Amino acid sequence: MRHIISLLMENEAGALSRVAGLFSARGYNIESLTVAPTEDATLSRMTIVTTGSEDIIEQITKQLNKLVDVIKVMDLTDGRHIERELMLVKVKAVGSGREEMKRTAEIFRGRIIDVTDATYTIEMTGTGSKLDAFLEAIDPAYIIETVRTGASGIGRGERSLKV
Amino acid sequence: MFLGREKSRKATLQQDFLTETGQNDYPHRFTNDLIFCDFMEATGAEIVVRCLAEEGVEFVFGYPGGAVLNIYDEIFKQNKFKHVLVRHEQAAVHAADAYARATGRVGVALVTSGPGVTNAVTGIATAYMDSIPIVVVTGQVPTPAIGMDAFQEVDTVGITRPCVKHNFLVKDVKDLADTMKKAFHIASTGRPGPVVVDVPKDVTAHKTTFSYPETVEMRSYNPVVKGHSGQVKRAVQMLLEAKRPMIYTGGGVILGDASELLTELTRMLGYPCTNTLMGLGGYPATDRQFLGMLGMHGTYEANMAMQHCDVLLAVGARFDDRVIGNPAHFAREQRRIIHIDVDPSSISKRVRVDVPIVGDVKQVLGDIIELVRQSKEKPDAAAINAWWTQIELWRSRDCLKYNHNGAIIKPQYVVEKLWEVTKGDAFITSDVGQHQMWAAQYYKFDKPRRWINSGGLGTMGVGLPYAMGVQLAFPDAQVACITGESSIQMNIQELSTCKQYRIPVKVITLNNRYMGMVRQWQEFFYGSRYAESYMESLPDFVKLAESYGHIGMRIDKPEDVEAALKEAFSPALKERMVFMDFMTDQTENVFPMVEGGKGLSEMILAEEL
Numbered sequence: 001m002r003h004i005i006s007l008l009m010e011n012e013a014g015a016l017s018r019v020a021g022l023f024s025a026r027g028y029n030i031e032s033l034t035v036a037p038t039e040d041a042t043l044s045r046m047t048i049v050t051t052g053s054e055d056i057i058e059q060i061t062k063q064l065n066k067l068v069d070v071i072k073v074m075d076l077t078d079g080r081h082i083e084r085e086l087m088l089v090k091v092k093a094v095g096s097g098r099e100e101m102k103r104t105a106e107i108f109r110g111r112i113i114d115v116t117d118a119t120y121t122i123e124m125t126g127t128g129s130k131l132d133a134f135l136e137a138i139d140p141a142y143i144i145e146t147v148r149t150g151a152s153g154i155g156r157g158e159r160s161l162k163v
Numbered sequence: 164m165f166l167g168r169e170k171s172r173k174a175t176l177q178q179d180f181l182t183e184t185g186q187n188d189y190p191h192r193f194t195n196d197l198i199f200c201d202f203m204e205a206t207g208a209e210i211v212v213r214c215l216a217e218e219g220v221e222f223v224f225g226y227p228g229g230a231v232l233n234i235y236d237e238i239f240k241q242n243k244f245k246h247v248l249v250r251h252e253q254a255a256v257h258a259a260d261a262y263a264r265a266t267g268r269v270g271v272a273l274v275t276s277g278p279g280v281t282n283a284v285t286g287i288a289t290a291y292m293d294s295i296p297i298v299v300v301t302g303q304v305p306t307p308a309i310g311m312d313a314f315q316e317v318d319t320v321g322i323t324r325p326c327v328k329h330n331f332l333v334k335d336v337k338d339l340a341d342t343m344k345k346a347f348h349i350a351s352t353g354r355p356g357p358v359v360v361d362v363p364k365d366v367t368a369h370k371t372t373f374s375y376p377e378t379v380e381m382r383s384y385n386p387v388v389k390g391h392s393g394q395v396k397r398a399v400q401m402l403l404e405a406k407r408p409m410i411y412t413g414g415g416v417i418l419g420d421a422s423e424l425l426t427e428l429t430r431m432l433g434y435p436c437t438n439t440l441m442g443l444g445g446y447p448a449t450d451r452q453f454l455g456m457l458g459m460h461g462t463y464e465a466n467m468a469m470q471h472c473d474v475l476l477a478v479g480a481r482f483d484d485r486v487i488g489n490p491a492h493f494a495r496e497q498r499r500i501i502h503i504d505v506d507p508s509s510i511s512k513r514v515r516v517d518v519p520i521v522g523d524v525k526q527v528l529g530d531i532i533e534l535v536r537q538s539k540e541k542p543d544a545a546a547i548n549a550w551w552t553q554i555e556l557w558r559s560r561d562c563l564k565y566n567h568n569g570a571i572i573k574p575q576y577v578v579e580k581l582w583e584v585t586k587g588d589a590f591i592t593s594d595v596g597q598h599q600m601w602a603a604q605y606y607k608f609d610k611p612r613r614w615i616n617s618g619g620l621g622t623m624g625v626g627l628p629y630a631m632g633v634q635l636a637f638p639d640a641q642v643a644c645i646t647g648e649s650s651i652q653m654n655i656q657e658l659s660t661c662k663q664y665r666i667p668v669k670v671i672t673l674n675n676r677y678m679g680m681v682r683q684w685q686e687f688f689y690g691s692r693y694a695e696s697y698m699e700s701l702p703d704f705v706k707l708a709e710s711y712g713h714i715g716m717r718i719d720k721p722e723d724v725e726a727a728l729k730e731a732f733s734p735a736l737k738e739r740m741v742f743m744d745f746m747t748d749q750t751e752n753v754f755p756m757v758e759g760g761k762g763l764s765e766m767i768l769a770e771e772l
Contacts (some may be wrong), residue, residue: 058511062508065508065510067380
């Protein structure tokens with residue numbers, strides 16, 4: 001099953017490699033991993049999307065907690081949560097396809113953030129599956145380049161991950 | 164039980180390490196106490212040395228090199244701790260590791276950058292797998308040279324990351340004292356483990372004011388000590404309801420200094436107890452309630468009781484593949500499991516647990532004993548009696564029986580005689596292989612921290628450096644290294660260190676001219692095709708030992724075994740290192756045996772072959 005694990009860790013050199021190394025050493029899957037400092041610059045917040053059986057996910061959270069630099073770990077999928085991912089996609093925009101592309105982007109609440117006479121660059125946020133759906137909705141022949149950030153997540157309501 | 168330790172430790176320090184020539188190790192050493200004054204600026208090298216002194220370190224095992232020369236210069240100027248010069252960095256880490264295993268204190272090793280570090284990695288990984296608290300200080304190229312492929316540069320933090328509890332690269336001398344304090348704290352608390360502190364050469368030269376922090380505050384690291392009281396209550400309830408109980412304990416009981424409480428609880432309940440390879444000595448092996456070691460080469464009674472119990476109390480053990488074999492086979496029998504461990508990730512890793520208790524094993528066992536004492540319920544005497552009848556039936560198979568009437572020395576016989584001659588009171592280190600299993604099966608450890616071996620990583624070559632570390636910690640104790648002719652050659656150079664520091668360990672080589680355990684597997688599973696497991700050009704170990712200035716003995720006949728051991732452990736040879744080469748039966752195998760992937764109750768016994 002797919003899980004989104006959020007964690008807070010000391011913002012120190014090599015911290016990312018400890019997490020990445022743990023996943024590769026123990027053979028856990030990483031679908032995506034995003035990391036950036038928080039409003040407190042000594043802290044990094046990481047979101048890891050992974051898949052595995054309940055036993056594996058339990059081990060993953062325990063092993064992450066065991067890392068000396070890790071302060072807190074939360075499996076967002078244990079409760080209600082919001083998940084967002086940012087995608088930038090550069091597409092061909094010529095002839096009749098140009099208008100069609102703009103309309104499709106609007107349906108998916110995408111924004112065109114760069115334009116040439118032959119291309120659009122579209123910015124889109126949403127869950128991973130929404131971004132997948134957009135890419136499926138347009139003709140693959142039109143796609144020049146895509147870049148995705150991987151998911152970030154946060155708990156709904158009062159649920160929060162804080163030091 | 165270690166009352167004599169402090170005294171003997173001081174005695175060693177006062178001896179000031181006389182070498183073979185009777186000279187002080189550092190004939191021109193001067194001690195400048197001024198450098199230990201506060202409020203003065205200190206170099207990074209001085210800070211490293213002063214931190215070690217503040218931690219009460221007795222021995223630093225190491226090997227100098229370019230990147231650590233500043234530190235060595237400061238070591239030369241001080242007399243707070245002894246430096247032990249090994250002949251290979253791997254041995255430095257093993258010796259520090261053994262010191263930690265035997266004393267319970269943090270072991271310390273010091274190596275240079277690059278090859279110094281890569282040589283140390285095997286030692287670090289060995290300590291990591293067995294959760295041994297050590298701090299390894301490593302030299303590093305100067306900070307501006309890092310990443311430039313400088314001479315003797317290696318990414319130490321990167322290369323050691325998967326086999327340390329934590330590691331640090333100190334880039335600013337102002338962080339050095341704090342980092343050293345954290346290193347000792349992290350190594351010795353929670354589930355212990357090795358910590359590497361990588362110090363670039365320029366940092367050892369930079370100056371700052373030195374003050375050693377008294378406490379450590381880390382928001383990201385706070386190991387759980389006290390077990391959850393609700394879970395502890397459930398555990399006690401479950402234990403008292405048991406019809407076929409079993410207590411299974413591992414290295415955590417040794418590391419957590421909980422063997423006295425374990426013994427108290429086990430006797431109070433009257434339940435059977437088994438130890439893992441790492442847990443031997445956790446419960447007195449000569450006690451009737453002890454069923455012997457369990458696992459791949461465990462006793463018939465321990466493995467059968469483990470498989471067929473209805474309530475299992477697991478303490479500081481981790482249900483690994485060498486202990487329970489195939490987890491699916493283990494899960495076939497219904498049983499409820501209580502698991503106490505300081506590391507939550509050890510719980511429900513390979514086996515589902517009914518009552519998990521995260522906490523310090525000593526604390527939790529104390530809480531359990533208290534509740535058992537208060538409880539109005541008592542163990543079901545009739546059920547427990549019936550269970551013991553069953554266990555005695557299993558025990559009557561006498562699975563460790565072997566035939567020693569021939570003209571060839573049986574390796575098991577040597578270990579049994581060693582136990583008799585040393586009155587069961589020696590520190591025993593071992594290497595890895597058949598001899599390790601025979602040592603574990605036939606030397607009955609009644610006390611914790613007496614059995615020093617590489618259980619998790621299974622590192623051949625640990626035996627001799629382990630014996631050195633133990634003997635230095637306990638200069639008056641009997642220390643024997645049970646090894647094989649293959650393992651001993653992996654760190655044989657340390658005979659030279661034994662000579663320099665007059666370390667009087669006794670090496671017991673069970674020489675069968677084979678890598679015995681490899682040969683055993685090849686016999687069983689590879690149609691007796693002994694691929695590369697035969698040592699065709701062994702040295703004359705007697706002459707080799709003599710060339711290092713030690714005593715060598717070769718023993719060929721069973722009737723000479725006891726006399727030779729008595730001589731080696733006689734007062735006349737107390738100060739001497741003795742290398743004993745026992746020519747043992749080449750075809751002897753370790754039994755019982757659970758094949759890889761098989762279940763615990765699917766043992767092969769000696770009589771069946």
